[in-house]
Amino acid sequence: MNFKKSVFFIISIFILIFCNISNGLDNQSKHNNNDLNPPIIEDICPSKCQEYIIGRPCIKASYKDLNGIDLSSIKLFLNYEDITDKCKITKNSISYTPSKRLKRGTQIAKLEVCDLSLNKNKQVLEWYFTVGTPIYKHYRGLLHSHIDTLPNPIKYDDAYYIAKYKSNLDFFAITEHSNELDNSIYCNIDNASASSKWSALIKSRDKFTVNGSFIPLSGFEITYDNKQNSSFGHINIFNSNGLVCSNQPDMKLDDFYKLINEHDDLIGQFNNPCINFGTFSNFKYSSLGDKIMCLLEVGSGDNVELQKNYRYDDMYQIALDKGWHIAPTCNQNNQKTNFGIANEFRTVILSTDLNKDSLFDSLKNRRVYATEDKNIKIDYTINDLPLGSIITNPSKLSFSITAIDNDLNDKITEIQVISNNGQIIKSTKFNSNLAKLDFNIKPEKNKFYYIKVIENKNKISLTAPIWIK
Incomplete structure (x- = not known):
């Protein structure tokens, strides 16, 4: 009797274990069958539209998926040639360095990755970069404006129309307050479809996009009440599929940095940095x-009179001295329907083409200068490498x-070269529409140098630095 009981007990245990395993497999199978999300590809290098001077760039990317990556599915193509067998492949990344120098010009890369779900969800990413010395054009626009704060709100179409046809901007961003x-x-940073206003903004943006003519941009501004949290401030985020707001949990400054860091394609801008709006824990x-934080707003305002607007060049210096790798922007932060018309404040992006990918690549790499003069053109290099390098x-x-400023009424009066702690290492006076300054110095490590151009009428322009490591 005891023997029979023991056998029955053992059989019962096996049945229980088998049922649990079967349920687990069923649940896993159900999970995999329901998974329709392809893997995420990120951290691509060279990045989209990036200009490469070297002829043998390391081509690499990382990928991830909750169900894991099917390593046998991974394929990398360069200029339509399958180079997978020449790549180094791990569970979360792929890399390839050409054995010979690539020909000068555009290179097209494509990566294919599948996950391990039963659906074998596939992600394909195709992008291009260029080998050879790039030729940059200067595109002018604004990266901070609002519709939601207007006394009489207008449609997004109207704002983009004004920026394109009335102001003749090359690019223009509407950056609504996410709150x-x-x-x-x-909403979350990957999906804001719950917001009808956000969906309307995206629809309008896509409608007005004309590559080579006008690039409308969209973004959101996360804002904190300065009375409640003076350490934060206002930040614009570009190139996101969704948005977050300060009303959501876990949105302190360090939490926010951690969140955006997980999304390699995002571009951040410190907005109106000052005591009144927030100084980001003193940078x-x-x-x-x-x-992600590539930009800092050094000028802001939509007043016709220059002195009634804001300058934050002191905060720019503080942020650089603290170690941030940022470029300056100058925007109107429009609270009226005067987008681009209000004054001459402009952000200038050096880019090879007027399309979204090229502009975002330039913002990522800080090929940017800020100006209070809509006509001025500034070129700045060290060792033939452009600003932001x-x-x-x-x-x-x-x-x-x-x-160079072709407006005869605008005279360039001084060019300053500014380094760490605000030190002016070189300064030359002018009184002309044309000004040029060339010189050599011995390198010092852990230095940065940016340019300040001063004109009559108290107009200033600031460039991104070039860092020496």
Whole structure:
């Protein structure tokens, strides 16, 4: 009897274990069958539209998926040639360095990745980069404006129409306050379809996009009540599919940096940095934030009279000294229907083409200058590398700075070269529409140099730095 009971007990245990395993497999199968999301590809290098001077760039990317990656599915193509067998492949990344220099010109890369779900969800990413010295054009626009705060709100179509046809801007961004958008509490950084206003903005943006002519941009501004949290401030985020707002949990400054750092394609801008709006914990450095925060607004306002607008060039210097790798922008932060018309404030992007990918690549790489003069053109290089570059272990530093303004009433009066702690290492006076400054110095490590151009009528322009490592 005891023996029979023991056998029965053992059989019962086996049946129980088998049922649990079967249920687990069924649940896993159900999960995999329901999974329709393809893998995420990120951290691509060279990035979209990036200009490469070297002929043997390391081509790499990372990928991830909750169900895991099917390594046998991975394929990398370069100029339509399958180079997968020449790549180094791991469970979360792929890399390839050409054995010979690539020909000068455009290179097209394509990566294919499938997950391990039963659906074998597939992600394909195709992008291009260029080998050879790029030729940059200067595109002018604004990266901070609002419709939601207008006394009499207009349609997004109207704002883009004004920017394109009345102001003749090359690009123009509408960056609504995320707290003011409907259902923003139910949105996330990847998906804001719950917000009808956000969906309307995206629809209008796509409608007005004309590559080579006008690039409308969209973004959101996350804002904190300065009385409740003076350490934060206002930040614009571009190139996101969704949005977040300060009303959501876990949105302190460090949490926000961590969130955006997980999305490699995002571009961040510190808006109106000052005591009244917030100083981002006095620009305490964050390596997570530094990856995404590429821009800082040094000028803001939509008043006709220059002195009634805001300048934040002191905050720009503080942020650079704290270690941030940022470029300056100058925007109107429009609260009226005077987009681009209000004054001459402009953000200028150096880009090879007028399309969204090229502009975002330039913003990521800080090829940007800020100006209070809509006509001025500034070129700045060290060792033939453009503003925004990071130079490692140079043997010498050859500066080349040119400022041109074809408006005869605007005279360039001074060019300053400014370094760490606000030190002016070079200054030359002018009284002309044309100004050029070339000189050489010995390199010092952990230095940065940016340019300040001063004109009559108290107009100033600031460039992105070039960093020496």
